[in-house]
Amino acid sequence: MKYEIGDIVFVSKYKYGDGDNGQNHLFVIIDEEDNLVPAEYFGFIVSSRIEKSKENSKFKYNEALRKDKNNKLNTDSIVKCDQIYKIPAKNIQFKIGQVDIDDFNRFMEAYNSYLQQVEKELQDT
Numbered sequence: 004m005k006y007e008i009g010d011i012v013f014v015s016k017y018k019y020g021d022g023d024n025g026q027n028h029l030f031v032i033i034d035e036e037d038n039l040v041p042a043e044y045f046g047f048i049v050s051s052r053i054e055k056s057k058e059n060s061k062f063k064y065n066e067a068l069r070k071d072k073n074n075k076l077n078t079d080s081i082v083k084c085d086q087i088y089k090i091p092a093k094n095i096q097f098k099i100g101q102v103d104i105d106d107f108n109r110f111m112e113a114y115n116s117y118l119q120q121v122e123k124e125l126q127d128t
Contacts, residue, residue, distance in 0.1 A: 004098075006032050006044060009107045011074055011099040012090075014046075020086050030090060031082055031102055031110065044090045047110055048083045049076075056081045057113075064117045066110055068102065075100030082106075084113035 006012055010032045017025045030046035049068065054060065056067045064085035070076040076099070102110075 004095075006035070006092075006095060006098060007101070008032055008034065009101045009104070011049060011076070011101060012044075012046070013096045013099060014090055014094050015096050016094045017088050017090055019088075029076075029080075029099060030088060031107070032090075033087065033107075033111065033114075042092060044092060044095065045087050046090055047114070048086070048088060049080050050083060051078050051080050053079050053081055064113045066106075066113050068106060073100055074102055082110050084110050085117045087114070 012030055012032060014028055014030050015026060017028065017030075019025055029049035030044075031049060032044050032046045034045040036043045036045070053067065055062050055065050057063045057065050058067065062083075062085075065081045065083050068074065068076065068080045068082050070079050
């Protein structure tokens with residue numbers, strides 16, 4: 004099955020940025036790498052830890068995502084927009100739902116803000 008940008012998918016296995024293994028999590032697809040058959044997708048992790056949203060915590064790149072009929076989440080959640088994960092297509096088990104274009108754009112703006120912050124910190128050193 005081919006997944007689209009903005010789809011929320013359940014992933015059985017993935018790697019954290021530090022190389023540790025992760026499993027059984029939701030992701031929002033933000034890009035794909037394919038030639039004829041999708042090989043990998045790239046996404047942001049979705050968490051039900053709403054208390055870690057940027058409005059409620061120090062994590063200023065965690066965007067709130069309210070459950071609705073399109074995303075089909077069970078609970079209000081957050082999307083962690085400060086790290087992109089590479090997701091092998093074979094590890095995607097199924098699609099849950101999808102985010103609307105406004106939410107998707109908000110997630111990408113948060114990621115771009117994160118990249119600008121990192122660049123600024125590198126310039127200041």
